[in-house]
Amino acid sequence: MLGLMQDRPLALPHVFHRAEQLFGHRRLITAETSGERVTTVADWAVRVRRLATVLDSLGLSADARVGTFCWNTDRHLELYLAAPCTGRVLHTLNIRLFPEQLVYIVNHAEDEVVFVDRSLLPLLWPLVDKFETVRHIVVIDDGADHEIPSDPRVRDYEELLAAAEPFAGRFTVEEENSAAAMCYTSGTTGNPKGVVYSHRSAVLHSLITLTSDAFALSERDVVLPIVPMFHANAWGIPYGALLAGAELVFPGPNMTPEAIVGQLERHRVTVTGGVPTIWMGVRPLLADHDLSSLRAIICGGSAVPRSLSEAYREAIGIPMLHAWGMTETSPIASVSSRRSHQEAWSEDERADARARQGQPVPFVDLRIADPESGEELPWDDRATGELQAAGPWIAKEYYRGEGGGTQFTQDGWLRTGDVASVDKWGFVRLVDRTKDLVKSGGEWISSVDLENEIMAHPAVAEAAVIAIPHEKWTERPLACVVVKPGQSLTAEELIEFLTPRVAKWWLPDAVEFIDEVPKTSVGKFSKKTLRDKFAGYTLPS
Numbered sequence: 310m311l312g313l314m315q316d317r318p319l320a321l322p323h324v325f326h327r328a329e330q331l332f333g334h335r336r337l338i339t340a341e342t343s344g345e346r347v348t349t350v351a352d353w354a355v356r357v358r359r360l361a362t363v364l365d366s367l368g369l370s371a372d373a374r375v376g377t378f379c380w381n382t383d384r385h386l387e388l389y390l391a392a393p394c395t396g397r398v399l400h401t402l403n404i405r406l407f408p409e410q411l412v413y414i415v416n417h418a419e420d421e422v423v424f425v426d427r428s429l430l431p432l433l434w435p436l437v438d439k440f441e442t443v444r445h446i447v448v449i450d451d452g453a454d455h456e457i458p459s460d461p462r463v464r465d466y467e468e469l470l471a472a473a474e475p476f477a478g479r480f481t482v483e484e485e486n487s488a489a490a491m492c493y494t495s496g497t498t499g500n501p502k503g504v505v506y507s508h509r510s511a512v513l514h515s516l517i518t519l520t521s522d523a524f525a526l527s528e529r530d531v532v533l534p535i536v537p538m539f540h541a542n543a544w545g546i547p548y549g550a551l552l553a554g555a556e557l558v559f560p561g562p563n564m565t566p567e568a569i570v571g572q573l574e575r576h577r578v579t580v581t582g583g584v585p586t587i588w589m590g591v592r593p594l595l596a597d598h599d600l601s602s603l604r605a606i607i608c609g610g611s612a613v614p615r616s617l618s619e620a621y622r623e624a625i626g627i628p629m630l631h632a633w634g635m636t637e638t639s640p641i642a643s644v645s646s647r648r649s650h651q652e653a654w655s656e657d658e659r660a661d662a663r664a665r666q667g668q669p670v671p672f673v674d675l676r677i678a679d680p681e682s683g684e685e686l687p688w689d690d691r692a693t694g695e696l697q698a699a700g701p702w703i704a705k706e707y708y709r710g711e712g713g714g715t716q717f718t719q720d721g722w723l724r725t726g727d728v729a730s731v732d733k734w735g736f737v738r739l740v741d742r743t744k745d746l747v748k749s750g751g752e753w754i755s756s757v758d759l760e761n762e763i764m765a766h767p768a769v770a771e772a773a774v775i776a777i778p779h780e781k782w783t784e785r786p787l788a789c790v791v792v793k794p795g796q797s798l799t800a801e802e803l804i805e806f807l808t809p810r811v812a813k814w815w816l817p818d819a820v821e822f823i824d825e826v827p828k829t830s831v832g833k834f835s836k837k838t839l840r841d842k843f844a845g846y847t848l849p850s
């Protein structure tokens with residue numbers, strides 16, 4: 310017997326129409342090179358409707374990949390809806406990729422058009438002749454003074470919009486499993502791989518961001534996504550905020566700690582999100598700003614140091630809301646929200662729990678498995694294994710079947726490449742990326758745990774641990790440490806600090822003081838760059 314409920318597609322047009330109909334008065338604020346632009350959801354919606362007409366008038370195919378090369382802005386949000394609501398596929402391009410990777414991705418996805426912020430034109434334009442399928446470059450003038458090339462492929466965003474009639478009526482996407490958006494993994498080895506989100510996965514994922522054990526987004530929120538809109542769709546925050554009716558504040562091109570903290574304070578932001586590096590940068594400014602409006606700082610993308618989260622709790626009263634996910638998981642898979650059993654815990658114990666990657670959100674299944682045998686391991690907080698994920702917004706394969714079967718198990722789970730343990734409450738603790746673990750004498754040292762302990766030293770700004778080959782032990786840890794400005798620290802002092810905090814055999818064999826930990830295109834520590842930098846390094850015997 311079948312249920313007798315209406316079979317309506319779970320598709321992004323609903324997000325658009327709901328925002329337009331219910332939340333037209335809510336504001337969208339974007340920082341530009343010269344000041345801030347304030348608009349309303351109602352005005353934005355008219356522009357989305359015009360943009361829908363523009364996409365048709367450009368002669369794009371029905372499921373064209375629509376590339377964006379943009380900052381976090383309200384204009385980018387126009388593309389976020391206009392592309393999928395007209396059946397096209399939003400393809401956000403990472404503005405920090407190496408040129409060859411960018412060319413590869415644009416050609417691989419077969420983008421037909423790329424929308425680019427004028428301030429980013431100098432990065433994109435030199436590559437345009439290598440784009441095989443791109444017919445139009447549409448420049449969004451963000452006030453930068455870079456010259457706009459006179460070339461028949463180049464179009465002006467505002468001119469196109471002004472000439473277009475707003476699409477009338479309701480957008481429809483009948484097939485909820487059709488593609489809505491795609492993102493390429495920032496893969497450190499091999500070519501990036503395409504992850505293709507469906508309307509259904511995007512809608513369900515947005516809904517999850519509204520649940521109270523995730524981000525609890527609501528109409529009463531003012532949300533500032535610092536995580537780039539090209540990084541796993543800014544963790545689903547833009548769609549979630551529109552669905553909820555929250556106001557959105559966009560940082561635009563100015564991502565300095567001063568600019569971020571200024572926007573947080575000025576617009577009484579309640580929810581924000583970014584990788585730990587961002588929050589490390591903002592931390593010294595906390596004391597000088599009124600951030601009392603904040604209720605959640607979503608942090609993930611790499612492990613959130615306990616000391617960082619605690620520094621925020623002490624300075625402004627709220628710790629980080631630690632979340633874990635991947636481009637392949639849309640990305641929200643687990644969130645370290647508070648559970649009732651923690652009520653009786655000390656603040657210290659709660660801080661430990663917050664440093665974990667958290668419990669799976671509804672509809673995401675997680676398990677840990679022995680990487681060799683595939684055997685499922687117990688949730689006893691001791692056994693560590695490869696973290697695997699399944700759920701309606703978890704990838705089942707890569708675009709064009711790339712990556713082979715290696716990243717998916719026989720029974721269809723995603724192999725994340727992360728090593729974790731899980732406690733009896735279902736709270737994940739990520740030990741490391743498989744490839745970042747330090748294999749010492751047949752045992753594993755978690756570079757993440759060791760970094761956490763090093764970053765707990767008051768003089769340390771940031772630290773990364775990498776494995777150095779070792780004749781006797783296979784590998785030994787090297788600590789690469791950045792000291793806070795105006796502070797001093799010697800290797801001996803650091804080792805002395807670490808000695809009571811970690812097992813003796815975990816103590817780094819050497820400490821190198823560096824100016825900055827190199828970062829990936831999405832602001833994570835780039836262990837690969839560090840490994841290259843210290844290739845051939847000789848550890849003291």
Ligand code: AMP
Binds near residue numbers: 612640
């Ligand atoms: P990306 O697809 O670029 O977002 O990278 C996903 C990877 O980032 C995951 O597989 C993890 O290795 C890492 N990651 C994401 N969130 C966290 C977190 N909260 N703690 C530790 N690592 C994380």
